[in-house]
Amino acid sequence: MKKIGLTLLTAFVGGAMALGTYKVIESKYADNLSFEDKQKVYFTSNPSAPVVSSTGALDFTEAAAAVTPAVVYIRTTYSSQSGSSGQDQFEQMFGDMFGQRVRPQGPQMASGSGVIISNDGYIVTNNHVVEKADKITVATNDHRTFQAKVIGTDPSTDLALIKISATDLPIVKLGNSDDARVGEWVLAVGNPFNLNSTVTAGIISAKGRNIGIIGSEDNQDQSNPFGRTRNQQTTPKLNKAIESFIQTDAAINPGNSGGALVNTKGELIGINAAIASHTGSYEGYGFAIPVNLAKKVLNDIKKYGTVKRGFVGVSFTELNPDVAQKLNINNTTGLYVNDLVEGGGAEAAGIQKGDIIEKVEGVPVYESSDLQEHVGRLQPGDKVNMTVLRDGKEKTFAVTLKADANPTGTRTAAVSKSAEELFNKLGASFQPLSPAQKAKFHVNSGVVVTQVREGRVFDSFEIPVGSIITSINKSPINSVADIDKVITNLRNGNLVISGYYPDGTNFNNMFQVQ
Structure with a gap:
């Protein structure tokens, strides 16, 4: 009995130590963890009964109960100037199929949904839901409302990451x-x-x-x-x-x-x-x-303010019987390489025009999405094995993905009293300067602009990606938190943004807040 009791005591102490370790990690390093790792810490620290698959009985109550509290309602507001442009463009592209839109007199509005993925307020939604919005209001399932700011967007996948100031939120x-x-x-x-x-x-x-x-x-x-x-x-x-x-x-x-x-x-x-x-x-x-x-x-958006995407460096055509007949080839599946980007990863690896991409990491490629999704998960510098058909024989090449030589970022102002709304008006994402960058620009403080969204203040002032922001209203800026602090305490109605363009030329722009 003593042996059993000792074993149980050891197991209890070990479990407590593990949970304690996770709590330390959660409090000290949480901000540097990926969303997936943060969720592992969360669910380890907050164990709950697992939701089992209910397809046998066609009962979805457990799954619905687990998810519904973490799905939010998003309402966006557009000023007359930016709203009409953003709304018309949205409707040109998507009609009414994404968000519920109304046309009252005055500010335009739209609505959509979002999913809480981190209990400290990070929410994923679609880029088109928040694109060009001046004000973003989030209503949680328990009927609380928050103002949200855009952390960053990725039009290439139609995703956006926004954040509200809240803690202990339910997550999916x-x-x-x-x-x-x-x-x-x-x-x-x-x-x-x-x-x-x-x-x-x-x-x-x-x-x-x-x-x-x-x-x-x-x-x-x-x-x-x-x-x-x-x-x-x-x-x-x-x-x-x-x-x-x-x-x-x-x-x-x-x-x-x-x-x-x-x-x-x-x-x-x-x-x-x-x-x-x-x-x-x-x-x-x-x-x-x-x-x-x-x-x-x-x-990537959370860590860098933008998406670091690697590129294979090829243009291609999806093969089907009609395309194969036009190209006078026998293969009816795969991706036919039309051209190569000079200096790109594919060219450096030895892929040639006329090759047919058949597999990526050994998985057959039938459509462009089979290649795009796989590569879209990788970073510049990552290697991907691509099998091509050339002269009737299969050859496999290790392609090192290259960074985009011309990042689109999303280059791609009257402001309310809301700090989140003003942050969204700025229309940029930021990353703290490294010591090397500070030395290069001879500054003691600063953040680098990693993304500029179309139609916002930074876009209007032509402050491009790669610019350095050293101060706002003469307050040194070293982080997004510093920006939040300055715009929260805005008093005189003027926003003076100072810094350097990527070529080292300094700027000092003033924006009038209404």
Whole structure:
């Protein structure tokens, strides 16, 4: 009995020490952890009964109960100047299929959804939900409201990371979208038509869908199922759009954008982003961004203020029987290499024009999304093994991904009293200066601009990515927290931003706050 008691005591002490260690890590190093690691700490420190798959009995109550508290309602407000531009562009691109929009007199409004992924207030949503918004209001499931600021956006995947000032928030557990299977039951949770905390059920209809909706030009066909039928103007095409959607028949409607797609264990496997519909409402075809792609994007935004993306350096055409016939080749699957970027990773590895990309890391490539999603999760400098068919023989090349030589960032002002709103008006993301950068610019303080969003203050003043902000209103700036402090205590209605352009030329711009 003494031996058993000693064993139990040892186990208890060991468990307590483990939990204590996690608490120390959580308090001391939490800000440097990835969202996935932070969640591991959270769920280890806050154990709860696991949500088991309920597909056998077709009972989704446990999964819905686990997820609903962490899905938020997002309302965005646009000033007359920026709102009309942002709203019209949104409607040109997406019609009414993403967010519930109204046109009252005065400021324009829109709404969508978001998912809390960190208990200290980080929320994932769609870029198009918050793009160009002056004011972002977040309503939680327990009816609290917060003002949110945009930490960063990634138009290439239509993702955005925003933050509210709150603690001990409920979160949705990040799942593994690679494990999701066609035919698997899923739940869509969001706020369609302003109906808060709505849960719908369906199955995964397909994976790896590339529907050409991110950054694509408007389709002039009025029967276009993706809803781009409001007018015939076009929008610039993003040349780095990454699409590999999870398709589902769970009901998704206007306002669901940025909401959660979860499996029956209550794990987040996708961020709802689009529907295919002739009417702008549910017709059985919804699309979500895979969470495994979102993890990389969100962690990069939090850590660097922008997404560090590696590129293979090829342009290609998806093969099918018609394309193969035009190219006079026998292969009807894979990606035909049309051209190479000079100095790019593919050229350096030995890939040539006319090669057919058949596999990435040994996995067959049938569509562009098979390549794009895999590479989209990697960083510049990472290696990826690509198998190509050349002269009837397979060859495998280790391609080192290169950084984008011309990052688009998203280059890509009257302000309210809200600090979050003013931060959003600035329209930039920042990262503290390294000692080397301080030495280069001969400054003792500063942050580097890592992203500039179109139509905001930094864009208007032509302060580009790579610029150094040394002070605001003569207060030294070394972090985002310093920026928050200055704009929170703004008194005289003027915002003076000082710093250096990437070429070393200094600037001193004043912005009038109304």
